[in-house]
Amino acid sequence: MRGLVGQQCLKAGRCGALLGGVVGAVRYVIIGIVAIAAVVAATLTLLPPTHRASMQYVGSPNGYEAFVPSGTISYKGQTDPEGDLILPNGTTLTNVIWNGQYASTIIQNHNQIVQLNDQFVGQTDPVNNQPYVNLQDVYVVKGQVPIQQVTINGQPYYVIEANSINPANIAGFYTYQGWVPNFEVAMNTPGTTAAVLPGNSPVWAWQNLTGTVAYQTKVYQHYIRGSAGGAILVQPNESIIPYGINTNIPPGTYLLNFINPNQVYNPPS
Numbered sequence: 001m002r003g004l005v006g007q008q009c010l011k012a013g014r015c016g017a018l019l020g021g022v023v024g025a026v027r028y029v030i031i032g033i034v035a036i037a038a039v040v041a042a043t044l045t046l047l048p049p050t051h052r053a054s055m056q057y058v059g060s061p062n063g064y065e066a067f068v069p070s071g072t073i074s075y076k077g078q079t080d081p082e083g084d085l086i087l088p089n090g091t092t093l094t095n096v097i098w099n100g101q102y103a104s105t106i107i108q109n110h111n112q113i114v115q116l117n118d119q120f121v122g123q124t125d126p127v128n129n130q131p132y133v134n135l136q137d138v139y140v141v142k143g144q145v146p147i148q149q150v151t152i153n154g155q156p157y158y159v160i161e162a163n164s165i166n167p168a169n170i171a172g173f174y175t176y177q178g179w180v181p182n183f184e185v186a187m188n189t190p191g192t193t194a195a196v197l198p199g200n201s202p203v204w205a206w207q208n209l210t211g212t213v214a215y216q217t218k219v220y221q222h223y224i225r226g227s228a229g230g231a232i233l234v235q236p237n238e239s240i241i242p243y244g245i246n247t248n249i250p251p252g253t254y255l256l257n258f259i260n261p262n263q264v265y266n267p268p269s
Helices: 002-012 015-046 103-120 177-187 209-220 253-259
Strands: 056-058 064-075 078-086 092-099 135-142 145-152 155-161 170-176 193-196 227-234 240-246
Touching: 064 092, 064 103, 064 145, 064 155, 064 177, 078 103, 078 155, 078 177, 092 103, 103 135, 103 170, 103 209, 135 177, 135 209, 135 253, 170 177, 170 209, 170 253, 177 227, 177 240, 193 253, 209 227, 209 240
Parallel strands: 092 155
Antiparallel strands: 056 145, 064 078, 064 135, 078 092, 135 170, 145 155, 170 240, 193 227, 227 240
16 A cells, blocks of 8 residues: 555655645744744743732841731731831831731730720729720831732732741730830830849839839730730830730740840839
8 A cells, every 4th residue: 555655656746745845834833833932932021020029128137127916907818917017217117917927826916905905994003003004016026027019909018928037036025005116116226125023113003104004014914825014125214115025926036135034123213
């Protein structure tokens, strides 16, 4: 059969031309595909990356940034805490989402603080006879914070990519709501030290906001899992800021001086 076909091809004188035509057609198809692929690749390269948010780093490499939650938001199919981010220079970024590690713990802590404020604010501190005030949880990051800018329902947000932060650089605290910016500034002030108040400290009985907040942090520690009150920041001018520690956020190694103060504070006489 093959001999017969070969003889017919030879007689017709068309086999070589036929095969050459097929090969040539295939060659042109391949060349066309390669050319189209090159054009597509070049076009994609020239398109602006409108759907790819680049990572930015804000804050100071050696400073402390403070995330202050105020609510929650749905982001990428999950519920994340939303609030503000205070930078060492005093700049405050609003509409900030904490996404990644510790997000659910931050939500739980914040909800607990809100519930305790609802329960205690308006009551009287039994030691100094002053009214309790609103406390606020705050999450401190040592070093720069990785963020991305996104748009959700037409609203711009900053997203903290918490999984890109070394856990040793994260710690949770709580203090008087109105002192949160001062708390963050104090942490960034050279010469500020952390200490604890002894049980017989006269600070508990001070009839001012400092005495109230100091005692209130101790009250709240009985209700917030893994928390401890009675710590203070002692600033260079000797003014103090009482605060509590949320150790249900695993204590960050690089913030141990604030998490586990080794000094006892005695006010100057």
